Amino acid sequence: MTEHVTHVTHPLVQHKLSLMRKTDTSTGEFRQLLREISQLLAYEITRELPMTTKRIDTPLEAMDAPALAGKKLALVSILRAGNGLLDGILELIPSARVGFVGLYRNEETLEPVEYYFKVPTELSERLVIAVDPMLATGNSSVAAIQKLKDAGATNIRFMCLLAAPEGIARMKEAHPDVPIVTAAIDSHLNENGYIVPGLGDAGDRMFGTK
Numbered sequence: 001m002t003e004h005v006t007h008v009t010h011p012l013v014q015h016k017l018s019l020m021r022k023t024d025t026s027t028g029e030f031r032q033l034l035r036e037i038s039q040l041l042a043y044e045i046t047r048e049l050p051m052t053t054k055r056i057d058t059p060l061e062a063m064d065a066p067a068l069a070g071k072k073l074a075l076v077s078i079l080r081a082g083n084g085l086l087d088g089i090l091e092l093i094p095s096a097r098v099g100f101v102g103l104y105r106n107e108e109t110l111e112p113v114e115y116y117f118k119v120p121t122e123l124s125e126r127l128v129i130a131v132d133p134m135l136a137t138g139n140s141s142v143a144a145i146q147k148l149k150d151a152g153a154t155n156i157r158f159m160c161l162l163a164a165p166e167g168i169a170r171m172k173e174a175h176p177d178v179p180i181v182t183a184a185i186d187s188h189l190n191e192n193g194y195i196v197p198g199l200g201d202a203g204d205r206m207f208g209t210k
């Protein structure tokens with residue numbers, strides 16, 4: 001990908017995102033919409049996967065048919081909200097390996113602290129797609145991507161649903177080599193670190209917690 005940020009403006013993505021933003025959208029609807037959007041974003045983020053051809057037989061004759069070149073993929077969910085994006089992408093790419101990064105914020109230092117890290121082997125040979133619906137301050141995404149680099153990843157892309165300009169700037173500064181694919185770039189962060197206008201707490205809305 002050549003652009004650092006790809007804003008997916010496809011009408012289906014934008015319509016579904018508007019439904020997700022609405023306060024009265026139920027947990028079930030929210031989850032289903034996130035799953036659908038994740039597949040549309042996955043379409044964009046995998047657009048340049050290398051291709052090859054494979055000799056196959058159709059009922060009429062043999063042909064050299066286009067096929068993925070077997071590029072190794074790893075999807076990495078940044079817990080917990082990343083799981084909502086992950087589920088949809090896995091329906092589209094069921095053979096992808098999956099990793100998880102869990103971080104919480106130390107309320108004294110405000111620094112992200114790792115509590116879980118499990119990723120597929122041979123990370124350096126894989127295209128790694130890290131997913132988190134909300135790129136807000138960027139602190140946890142920047143830290144999660146650093147952990148992936150420390151584990152050997154060299155080819156990483158980041159997928160989110162909503163991005164704040166502050167988060168994009170932070171990612172660009174820390175990881176200029178990691179392209180971002182997002183469905184929207186919102187106005188700003190409020191004093192509590194929420195994206196405005198946003199959609200509230202993505203994890204709570206997805207899992208029905210508070």
Ligand code: URA
Pocket residue numbers: 081134136193194195196198199200201202203
């Ligand atoms: N995380 C969320 O779930 N929502 C925001 O607006 C910001 C971070």
